[in-house]
Amino acid sequence: MDLDWKNLGFTVRKTDYNVRCVYQDGKWGARETSTDDHLSIHIGATCLHYGQESFEGLKAYRGADNRIRLFRPWENARRMIRSARGILLAEPPEELFLEAVEKVVLLNSKYVPPYGTGATLYIRPLLIGTGPEVGVRPSKEYTFLVFVMPVGPYFKEGFKPVNMLICRDHDRAAPLGTGHLKVGGNYAASMSSVSDAHEKGYATAMYLDAIEKKYIDECGPANFFGIRDNTYITPASRSILPSITNKSLQVLADSFGMKVEQRKVPVEELAQFEEAGACGTAAVISPIGKVVDEEMDRVYSFGDGVNPGPVITRLYQTLTGIQNGDLEDTFDWTKILE
Numbered sequence: 001m002d003l004d005w006k007n008l009g010f011t012v013r014k015t016d017y018n019v020r021c022v023y024q025d026g027k028w029g030a031r032e033t034s035t036d037d038h039l040s041i042h043i044g045a046t047c048l049h050y051g052q053e054s055f056e057g058l059k060a061y062r063g064a065d066n067r068i069r070l071f072r073p074w075e076n077a078r079r080m081i082r083s084a085r086g087i088l089l090a091e092p093p094e095e096l097f098l099e100a101v102e103k104v105v106l107l108n109s110k111y112v113p114p115y116g117t118g119a120t121l122y123i124r125p126l127l128i129g130t131g132p133e134v135g136v137r138p139s140k141e142y143t144f145l146v147f148v149m150p151v152g153p154y155f156k157e158g159f160k161p162v163n164m165l166i167c168r169d170h171d172r173a174a175p176l177g178t179g180h181l182k183v184g185g186n187y188a189a190s191m192s193s194v195s196d197a198h199e200k201g202y203a204t205a206m207y208l209d210a211i212e213k214k215y216i217d218e219c220g221p222a223n224f225f226g227i228r229d230n231t232y233i234t235p236a237s238r239s240i241l242p243s244i245t246n247k248s249l250q251v252l253a254d255s256f257g258m259k260v261e262q263r264k265v266p267v268e269e270l271a272q273f274e275e276a277g278a279c280g281t282a283a284v285i286s287p288i289g290k291v292v293d294e295e296m297d298r299v300y301s302f303g304d305g306v307n308p309g310p311v312i313t314r315l316y317q318t319l320t321g322i323q324n325g326d327l328e329d330t331f332d333w334t335k336i337l338e
C-alpha cells in the first residue's frame with residue numbers, strides 16, 4: 001500500500017470493505033460484507049429526522065512484530081449498547097460488534113499503517129435507525145455497520161501542547177441529557193462552539209457544567225485531566241462521555257504510584273495544575289499548553305507551552321507502548337488479530 005503514512009491527517013479515506021448487519025422483525029440478520037461506501041435508506045429513516053443514531057471510535061495498531069492489535073474493543077461494544085439503551089436503538093450484541101470489527105480490520109489489513117509511522121487504522125462502528133417514522137418514535141429497523149480508514153493524529157499538533165478556549169455561551173449537553181452517550185446529537189450541539197474555537201486559533205472548546213458554569217466538563221471530543229501533587233484528577237459529571245482512554249490512564253497513573261481522583265473540578269483549579277491534557281482514542285493524549293477564559297479575562301498556562309510535561313509524557317509512552325505491543329500488556333487490554 002503506497003500512502004503518505006506520516007501525513008494522513010484525520011480525514012475520511014476510502015478503503016476496500018465495510019461490514020453490515022440489519023435488524024428487522026425483532027432480530028439481527030446475517031453479517032454482510034460490502035465494497036460500497038454508500039447506503040440506500042428510506043427518506044423517512046429515523047436517523048435522518050430524529051438523530052436516532054450512535055457511533056463508536058477505536059483503532060487498530062500495527063506492532064514492530066507486524067501483528068495487528070485492537071485496544072479494549074469490548075469497552076466500545078458495551079458503550080454502544082449503553083448508547084442504544086439510552087435512545088432506544090436496537091442493541092447490537094457484544095459478539096456481533098466484536099466480530100464485525102475484527103472482520104473489517106482483517107479485510108482491510110493492507111490499510112493498517114506500518115509500525116513507527118504514528119498512524120493507525122481508525123475503526124468507526126455505526127448504528128442507525130433505518131426504518132421510516134414520521135411521528136417521533138423509535139424505528140423498527142436498524143442498520144449496524146463498521147467501516148475503517150487509516151488516520152494520523154486528531155489534533156494536527158500531534159503530541160505537542162494545544163490551546164483550548166473555555167466556552168461560556170453554549171452547552172454541548174444538558175445535565176440530565178445524553179452527554180454520557182455517544183450519540184450524534186451531542187456532536188451536532190458542539191459544532192458551532194468548536195468551530196468558533198477553531199476560528200479563533202484554538203484546538204477545541206472546553207465545556208463547563210451547564211448549571212453553574214463552575215466546573216470543567218469536556219474538551220471537544222476528549223476528556224480533560226490534570227496533574228498536581230502526584231495526583232491524576234479528572235472531572236466527574238453525568239454529561240461527560242466515559243472515555244476508555246481516560247479509564248486506562250487512571251489505571252496507569254495508579255500503577256505509577258499516583259493518586260487518582262474523579263470529582264468535580266472547578267475552573268479556577270486549572271491554576272494549580274502542573275500539567276493538563278485532553279484524552280481520547282482519536283486525540284490519544286493532547287497535552288494542553290494554555291486554557292483561555294476570555295469572559296473572565298484569565299489565561300491558565302501549563303509547562304513551557306512547547307514540551308509536554310514529564311507525567312503526561314510517561315502516560316503517553318506507556319499507553320501507546322501497550323497499544324503498539326512495545327510494552328507488555330499487563331492489564332489484558334489488547335486483542336491480537338490473527
Ligand SMILES: Cc1ncc(COP(=O)(O)O)c(C=O)c1O
Pocket residue numbers: 057218220221222223241242243244245246279280281282
Ligand atoms: C465527547 C467525547 N469525549 C471523550 C471521548 C474519548 O473517549 P474514548 O477515550 O473512549 O475514545 C470521545 C471520543 O470517543 C468523545 O467523542
